[in-house]
Amino acid sequence: SQQGEEDPQALSIQEGENATMNCSYKTSINNLQWYRQNSGRGLVHLILIRSNEREKHSGRLRVTLDTSKKSSSLLITASRAADTASYFCATDADTGRRALTFGSGTRLQVQP
Amino acid sequence: GAGVSQSPSNKVTEKGKDVELRCDPISGHTALYWYRQSLGQGLEFLIYFQGNSAPDKSGLPSDRFSAERTGGSVSTLTIQRTQQEDSAVYLCASSYRGLGYGYTFGSGTRLTVV
Numbered sequence: 001s002q003q004g005e006e007d008p009q010a011l012s013i014q015e016g017e018n019a020t021m022n023c024s025y026k027t028s029i030n031n032l033q034w035y036r037q038n039s040g041r042g043l044v045h046l047i048l049i050r051s052n053e054r055e056k057h058s059g060r061l062r063v064t065l066d067t068s069k070k071s072s073s074l075l076i077t078a079s080r081a082a083d084t085a086s087y088f089c090a091t092d093a094d095t096g097r098r099a100l101t102f103g104s105g106t107r108l109q110v111q112p
Numbered sequence: 113g114a115g116v117s118q119s120p121s122n123k124v125t126e127k128g129k130d131v132e133l134r135c136d137p138i139s140g141h142t143a144l145y146w147y148r149q150s151l152g153q154g155l156e157f158l159i160y161f162q163g164n165s166a167p168d169k170s171g172l173p174s175d176r177f178s179a180e181r182t183g184g185s186v187s188t189l190t191i192q193r194t195q196q197e198d199s200a201v202y203l204c205a206s207s208y209r210g211l212g213y214g215y216t217f218g219s220g221t222r223l224t225v226v
Contacts (some may be wrong), residue, residue, distance in 0.1 A: 033214060042116075042203065043155075045214035088154065092211045097157070098168060099145055100215065104154035 004032075004089045004103035012109040019076040021106040023089030024069075030092040032065060033100065034074050037086045046074075046087075081112045114138075118204050118218035125194055125225055133189040133221045137206030144187050145207070145215065146179060148200040155203065161187060162210050194225045 007022045023032070031050045035043040049056045049065045049072065056063045062075040076083055086107050090100040117136040125131050137144050146158040157171035161181040172178070176194075181187040191198055201222050205215035 031212065035215075035217075041201070042217035042219045043205075043215070045216065048214055090155075097160075097170065098162065098211055099157050099160045099171075100211070101157065102147070102155040 004091050004101060006087070006089055006103045006106040008106060009104070010107045010109070012111065013079060014111050015079060015081055017079055019079050019083070019108055019110070021074045021087050021108070023072045023074070023103060025072075025089075025091050025093070026070065027091075027093045027095060029067070030094065032063075032072050032092070033090045034061075034063060034072075035088045035090060035102075037088065037105070043088065076108075079108075079110045081110050084108060084110045116204055116206050116216050116218035118202075118221050120221060121219060122222045123224070125223070127196060127225055128193055130190065130192045131194055131223065133191075133202050133204075133223070135187045135189070135204030135218060137185065137187070137204070138216055139185075141206035141208055141216070142184070143207040143210035143213075144181055145205045146187070146189050147203045147205070149203060149220075150200045158189070158202075191223075194223075196225045199223055199225045 004025045033048045034046045037043045047058050047063050049063050060077045065072045086105040088105045090102045119134045142163045144161040147155040149155050159179045160168040176192045179189045201220040203220045205217045207213045207215050
């Protein structure tokens with residue numbers, strides 16, 4: 001089963017609105033990362049939040065982490081059409097595997 | 113180079129043929145990863161290289177898949193006797209030191225087995 005699972009699977013909003021995506025995971029983690037993917041190609045790293053952090057900001061992005069609930073959220077404020085993409089959370093988990101485990105992603109559509 | 117480079121960007125091959133996919137990571141990045149992504153799905157881990165350590169091959173789906181990394185830099189993923197279920201986008205990523213740092217992905221190789 002997926003270590004990270006995003007919710008919702010798809011989201012459609014109007015330009016200027018905020019978009020919130022959630023990620024749940026199962027095992028304890030060292031850090032959690034969010035990535036964006038355009039057109040099914042390479043992913044772009046957005047933000048990394050460590051297990052001892054609760055909130056992090058980067059421009060219009062705000063990420064929260066609740067380790068007690070094993071969940072994270074990504075908020076994009078004042079969305080733009082260019083934010084249309086798939087967003088993935090990825091976990092660095094204490095599983096022995098030294099590679100990130102990715103969820104199945106949230107497809108965000110921002111209508112102009 | 114400035115980014116992670118993958119070649120070819122697209123590959124169409126006949127079932128049963130062997131294919132080689134190449135990844136040139138960012139200079140100085142010691143960690144290199146291969147993932148694959150089927151249409152509309154998340155990323156499936158394949159293999160991980162870190163410096164001179166033995167690679168983590170635990171994600172390779174069958175013995176038809178192999179990978180090597182020469183000189184701690186360029187990596188080649190080889191798929192022998194390709195099957196239609198191997199069709200996917202194969203993504204390579206590198207990282208400065210591995211976990212604890214973000215990954216930089218290449219644009220991927222879209223493999224189609226016909």
